[in-house]
Amino acid sequence: MDLNNIQTIDDLYEYIGHGIYEALPEEWHEAWTSVSIFSSGNRIQSRSGFKLNQETHYFNVNKIDGLLRDDRDIHEAFYLLLKFMRKDENDIPWNKARFWMNEDGDFSIDFKFDEDFAWYNSIEADSDEFKKLNSKEMDQIESWEGLPEDAPRSWR
Secondary structure, rough: OOOOOOOOOHHHHHHHHHHHHHHHHOOEEEEEEEEEEEEOOOHHHHEEEEEEEEEEEEEEEOOOOEEEOOOOOHHHHHHHHHHHHHHOOOOOOOOEEEEEOOOOOOEEEEEEHHHHHHHHHHHOOHHHHHHOOOHHHHHHOOOOOOOOOOOOOOOO
16 A cells, blocks of 8 residues: 555554554564654654564564665654644644554554643753753653653643
8 A cells, every 4th residue: 555545544554554564573473663743743753562472572663674665654654644633734633652463463553642742842952941851751751651640840
């Protein structure tokens, strides 16, 4: 399926699932890709992993057999999914998504709007607020899980 021919959200789910499947090794039990979409829409961060024999392994969803894809990547598909789900151009229904699938072909996709991540997107990299963040906080904010509930938030 070509990303240019996508007409429905179900087409996008199929495209994303197929893209993840193509990037996986021959043996795996369950796999996932989590994405964080930065507010500008021109940067998407992802992390992909799979489980095999109770061990977690990570992989690049945009590579097949170690080579970058020739076609449009999964990041573009997630951004298109966001555009499909918007009520209008200013609507941001979610800023993080996670696509999960198992070896039987069952899949689910979860979405969330992470307030901390939205705040993180709103500050300039040269601002005092940004400079106060340490790398662990940044990693947590950018992850699917986000900051723990009990973490201090100087911006609230």
